[in-house]
Structures are given as C-alpha cells and as structure tokens.
Amino acid sequence: MNTFAPPVQRLITELSKLPGIGSRTAQRLAFHVLRSTREDALALAEAIREVKERIGFCEVCFNLADEPRCRICTDQRRDPGIICVVEEPADVIPIERTHEYRGVYHVLGGALSPIDGVDPEDLRIEELYARVSAGGAQIREVVLATNPTTTGEATALHIAQGLRQRVAELNVTRLASGLPVGADLEYADEVTLGKALAGRHAL
C-alpha cells in the first residue's frame, strides 16, 4: 500500500520489528504516536535512545545497570552468600516479585545450546566460577534458576558439575519443578506431572 507517507511507513516497519507486534498493531501504534502530543512522542524516542546510551552490564553479576554495579549488588541488605544464576536480565524480575529471595544474582546471558552455536565460552560461566572461587567460604549456596527447558537444564547441569570440580563445600541447588499453583491435574502435561511425582515430599 502506497497511501502512507514514507516517514509513517518507516515508523510502522520499525514498530513491527518488536516482539508480538504484527503489522496491524504497528499501524495502530503509529497512528497513536501521530495523534499524541509532540512531547509524549519525543519522550518515548528519548527513552529508547537513553536506555541504549546509559544501560550496560553490572561488573559483578552482569545484570543490567546504569552504574558499574547494579542496584542489587550495591544493596547492603542483600545476602552476598547466596547467588541465584539466571539466563537473562528479564529473569531477575519474576524472582524479585516473589519477595522470597534476598540473595544476589548472576546473569549468564543465555543458555547452552550447541545447535544454535551457544557454547560455554559465550556465556558468563567462567565469570561465575571466578566469582565463587574468589568468594571462598563466604558463598554458601548457588541456586541454579535457569529455565526448566532442555537448554536450561543442560546449562544447570554443566554449571553444577563445573562448580563441584572447583569448590568442594558448596551447596548447589536447582529450582523445583512440579505443578504450578492453581493448576488442574486433569490438564497437566505428563512431563510436569512426572516431575511433581518424583519431587513429592512428606506432609
């Protein structure tokens, strides 16, 4: 369709590159930007620009940070003796949302996947080993919170092995797999239900 002026078409194209935004939604968003005030539109453009200029990785845990160290690593109330290992910065959010975890994080930057060309040296695995070794007896536990997927499980196993080779007395744990709270047995898939059975505990 040639009814859009080139700048409008360009905005639609850029918007439809976002995940979950199809061409119709991109059109709707573009018309919203056109209708909104100049200030609102430029605030969005500026926020995108600023996030790319100012956000980098925390030098300790590789979470997103606008300082050399992130807000969790610099928070005195967090327990540096427990390190929770996650795949992506976005994975920190749901764990924080539980309010159950007061330790610190280590963000790998992905999961091992030889098929996609992601090898151990592409992730922050050596940095984790170095961090745990340097911490010595101060570090009591490493929680492997990679996703419960094939690649996430493989990554967790790989790291657990590596940690045990390097540090003798370290508690390496993995997030529990099982039925989600509020789920219905009838609709549970067999793998999840199998995990729930295998992980059953005394009441």
Next chain:
Amino acid sequence: MNTFAPPVQRLITELSKLPGIGSRTAQRLAFHVLRSTREDALALAEAIREVKERIGFCEVCFNLADEPRCRICTDQRRDPGIICVVEEPADVIPIERTHEYRGVYHVLGGALSPIDGVDPEDLRIEELYARVSAGGAQIREVVLATNPTTTGEATALHIAQGLRQRVAELNVTRLASGLPVGADLEYADEVTLGKALAGRHAL
C-alpha cells in the same frame, strides 16, 4: 519495584502509555530494546522523532502528509468529484484496502460529541463546506463514512444538513449498515439486524 535502573523504568513507563500495551508487555518490549542492536533501537527512536517532525496535515483533505498535499490528493488517477468524509486519518486505510473507492477524502479530525466538548468548530467541517462550495458542479457526491456509532451518526446527520443548506444539487450518501459479511444471524445484535432489515433490497 526498585530493581530497574531509572532509564529502564523510564522506557517501560513510556511504552506502557501506548494503546493496548500493559505494564507486562511494556517490560517485555523494553527488554527487547535492551537486547537488540544499537542500530535497531536507534532506528525506532529516529522513526518516532521523524514522524513527529515531518508529518503534518494535507492542506486540502487534512489527511496525514509529508508534503503540503497528501499522496491521494496529488494522485491524478483519483476522481476529485467524489469526497469521502471520515473521522480520523486511520479510517482512510480500511477504505483504501477495499480497492472499491477511487475518489478523494476529507478527514474531520474526530466526531461531534458535545459531552466530550467536541463541537462543530473543533472539526474540519467548515473546511469541508468551503471545499464543496468552491468545487461547484465538479463535485458530484459526498460519502459520509463516519463510524456507525452515536457520535459518528450525529456527525453525518449534522454535515448532511449543512451541505444541503449550502449546495442544492449534491448527492450526499452514507455507508450502508447491516450484517458483516460472514456473520451469523444467531449472534447478530438487534440494532445491527434492525438496520439490515430496514436496508433490505431486491434480489
């Protein structure tokens, strides 16, 4: 939640101002921007900026345009004798998509709604009258394609009346209301079905 660095929080806030984007989706989009290359992110920021800098209204029909006149008004193959009146620039797209219409447009910039403080002088209604009067006998038909809603109907009636007072011999038409193609009678609402009955025609 205070785990986001301020630039990230700012981007999430700006993204969640977009229509249909809740805070979770905004978070997902923000993390996508953070993960994407610098070039991709800045292209989006630039597209937003450019659209606000370069897009204005067509001096004839008030559609969006990056020149004084829009691409439809300057297209020699379009018939300037038929003017289709729509509420918003976004309404031009679905009509163009039908490939049934080869006339030109007039974009009102909204619909009459005294409750929301939208009076005739807030819309491009006088400009439509002036355009039709100036066109004289050249203009054969005005199609009122405002939305089939209370405000859209009121706007269409108001304009039809105004046009008839000013120009004697003018064909003023309204889009047909009725059952959408592919619909099921069983699930049709009574207002739509009433319109479909009232508008029945010989086969």
